[in-house]
Each structure stands twice: as structure tokens, then as C-alpha cells.
Amino acid sequence: MVNRLLVDLSVVDVVSGDIRPNSAVAIVDGVIAAVGARDSVETQWGDLPAVSLGGAYLSPGLVNMHTHFSLSLPGPGGDAVSAMTAHELALYMADGARRTLLEGVTTVRCVAEKDHADFALRDAIAAGRTIGPRIFTAGRALVCTGGHGFEGTDTLECDGPVGFRHGVRSQLKAGADLIKVMISGGIAGEHEAIATPQLAADELEAVLETAHAWGKKVTAHAGPAPIILQAVELGLDCVEHGYQLTPEVAAAMAAQGTALVPTLVVTRASAFFDQLGVPAWMQQRSLGAGPQHVESYRMALDAGVTILMGSDMPPFWRFEGTSASVREIEHMSDFGLGPAAALKAATIDPAAWLGADAEVGSIEVGKRADLIAMDSDPLADSAALRGIRWVMIEGDLVRDDKNAVLDV
Structure with missing residues (x-):
């Protein structure tokens, strides 16, 4: 489990149905420690290793x-x-x-x-x-x-x-x-x-x-x-x-x-x-x-x-x-x-x-870092999910099509 600061991404808010561009997500011990505007998150969590998602849309798994x-x-x-x-x-x-x-x-x-x-x-x-x-x-x-x-x-x-x-x-x-x-x-x-x-x-x-x-x-x-x-x-x-x-x-x-x-x-x-x-x-x-x-x-x-x-x-x-x-x-x-x-x-x-919404299902502080990323907006077109290229579960990176270095 590696602590990370995810940057260069748009957060997919499945609760509100909105996209939050120019966002960042801090992950500590497999849990989302912060999510919000990149400048704000970097101010508090800038000491974490930064990982660029290359403009991807970040969704809950x-x-x-x-x-x-x-x-x-x-x-x-x-x-x-x-x-x-x-x-x-x-x-x-x-x-x-x-x-x-x-x-x-x-x-x-x-x-x-x-x-x-x-x-x-x-x-x-x-x-x-x-x-x-x-x-x-x-x-x-x-x-x-x-x-x-x-x-x-x-x-x-x-x-x-x-x-x-x-x-x-x-x-x-x-x-x-x-x-x-x-x-x-x-x-x-x-x-x-x-x-x-x-x-x-x-x-x-x-x-x-x-x-x-x-x-x-x-x-x-x-x-x-x-x-x-x-x-x-x-x-x-x-x-x-x-x-x-x-x-x-x-x-x-x-x-x-x-x-x-x-x-x-x-x-x-x-x-x-x-x-x-x-x-x-x-x-x-x-x-x-x-x-x-x-x-x-x-x-x-x-x-x-x-x-x-x-x-x-x-x-x-x-x-x-x-x-x-x-x-x-x-x-x-x-x-x-x-x-x-x-x-x-x-x-x-x-x-x-499942009674698990306090831990998974959305990108919010305190939830497990179960995350996927793709290059198109899944709220605009479900076919965007065909482009899933990055997968993380509880902070462990298990798939990254643009980088062969994984956590498991």
C-alpha cells in the first residue's frame, strides 16, 4: 500500500452526477484523505508522491x-x-x-x-x-x-x-x-x-x-x-x-x-x-x-x-x-x-x-481508495467505461496501461 497524491484528473461525482475538473485526490493507508481542487489538496498533501493521471476521469470502482x-x-x-x-x-x-x-x-x-x-x-x-x-x-x-x-x-x-x-x-x-x-x-x-x-x-x-x-x-x-x-x-x-x-x-x-x-x-x-x-x-x-x-x-x-x-x-x-x-x-x-x-x-x-456505502461507492474523504480511470466522461456516455485503463483497490495500484510499475 503506497501513499499517493493523484493529479491531472477530473473527479466523477456519482452522487451529484457532476464532473469536477482540475482535481486532486490524496490517498493515505488505502483511504481517501482529501479530494478537491488541485491547488487546495496540494497545499496540504504536497509531500506525498505525485502521480499524474494524464487528464483522466477518475471514478469509483x-x-x-x-x-x-x-x-x-x-x-x-x-x-x-x-x-x-x-x-x-x-x-x-x-x-x-x-x-x-x-x-x-x-x-x-x-x-x-x-x-x-x-x-x-x-x-x-x-x-x-x-x-x-x-x-x-x-x-x-x-x-x-x-x-x-x-x-x-x-x-x-x-x-x-x-x-x-x-x-x-x-x-x-x-x-x-x-x-x-x-x-x-x-x-x-x-x-x-x-x-x-x-x-x-x-x-x-x-x-x-x-x-x-x-x-x-x-x-x-x-x-x-x-x-x-x-x-x-x-x-x-x-x-x-x-x-x-x-x-x-x-x-x-x-x-x-x-x-x-x-x-x-x-x-x-x-x-x-x-x-x-x-x-x-x-x-x-x-x-x-x-x-x-x-x-x-x-x-x-x-x-x-x-x-x-x-x-x-x-x-x-x-x-x-x-x-x-x-x-x-x-x-x-x-x-x-x-x-x-x-x-x-x-x-x-x-x-x-450492501451496507458498505460508508466505505466504498463514491470518491469521498474517509472511503477506501477503490478507483478506476478512463479518458472519456462516463457520465456523458457509458461507452467511456470501455476505456478503463487504470485500476486501484484500497490504495493498491493493480492496473496502469501507461506504466508497468504496479503495487501487486
């Missing part, structure tokens, strides 16, 4: 709220991941975490990982034994017997209120930061439809009541409006995907404060599926869901639902000329959110959902 480092979709690509030994899987996930960080994602929320390897990865990153983003994880997602994703070791089959209470407690015992539950079918389930209901009301109530009693939030894989409405009325904290919303359900989500992670990229990801050898039935279901998925997303925007960025695809995956994370932000912007609000939905808003 991205936060991806729907991550699977051990993703294994149907097809040969997914089968290869499922067949990995425990040691192979740990190294595979660690490499994915490293690549994610280098793409500018400095915090992730894992929402179903195999064999609890995510806890070891989270702890190894925190201890500095490997590099990667800050991890918040749900451990294994909870499913009914035969439910969505039951085939893998990234889910835990439960039945009945008692079974689901035990499922929640087992993940909390392992160290989960939140709980993930599958309450409907989805794109990747061959013997189900997106609209297939999978939990009874008393089972879902047991999940929410138990997690909330322990101070943990719950997010749900969910597609259809009636199932989402029932969950929202019971106190669900977040919806993943939301393929088939209605205006009424979107309004209920906004009133309850239930956030939406739309994962728009997953219903327009044919090239990604081709790379993995995903079967035709899944590709057809994915692409077929795309138009209604966008309509549902726009309903959520109109209702004022809090939108959070999550890719579902591995965050680092190179896709359509950029990373999956940036492509998701572009979709969020293009389909109605706009670039400034899309960046906010990929920084401070997810940090707030």
Missing part, C-alpha cells in the same frame, strides 16, 4: 451485484467447470476474481458459488494472499427439491418451512453476507419454465423471517410478476432478473424498497452462449425472453425502483468489445436509465444495498 465465479451453464463449457476438482475450482475462481478486478470491478456480490469456495476466496483476498475485488457472498443459493439450479453444488435443496430455515442458517453459519433463494424457474432450467413457481408462501416467509432476524438481506432469482409480488409483500429485499414484471408489481417493489438487478445482458448473450456450447433450447429461451425483459425493466424505471448493476455472466468476460460488466451498464443506460444514473447504479447504489 464498479460494483457488480450478480456474480458467479463458478458458473456452469448447460453445455460443454459448463460441464468442464462442474468436473473440476476442489483445487482446480479454487484456482479457476481466483483467476476469475483477478480478471474481474483488472476490468475495474472492485466489489462483487456472489449469488451462488460451488462448494463454499467463495468464502475461502473472500478471505484470501482480504488477507492479501491473492488479488481480486471485495466480495460479499450468499454462499449456496437455496432451492426446492429439483428447483432452479438444483444440479450443482452452488445450490442447496430444501423443502418446507423448517427445511428452508435450516438452509438459511447453514449459509449464515458458513459466513454468508446475504441469502439467495430461487423462487421461480429460469432460463437455464430445461425442465421448467421461467414462470414456474418453486416455493410455497410459508417456505419463502421462513427464508425472509430467518434471514432478517439475523440482520441479513435476501435476494431472489425471480421471473414472473405474481411470484415477485408475493415475495415483495413478504418483505423481499431484491429481485434478480425480473423478466416478466407488470406496472403494478413494479409499483409494489418501489413502495416496499425492493431493488432490481435486471441482468439485461443475459437475454441478449447469444455469442457468449455459443462460446460455451450452450444448447439450442436455452439460447431460444434466453433470446425469446429479451423483448419482455426490456419492457419489464422500463416498467421498473417508470415506477422508481432502485436499479443495481449485475451481469450474471462472469464480470470479466470479454463480450461485444468490452467486459460483461460494462456491457450491462451500457444496456442499462441505453434502455432508459441514461449514463449518469447507470454509473450510479453500478457504484454508490449497490454499495448502499
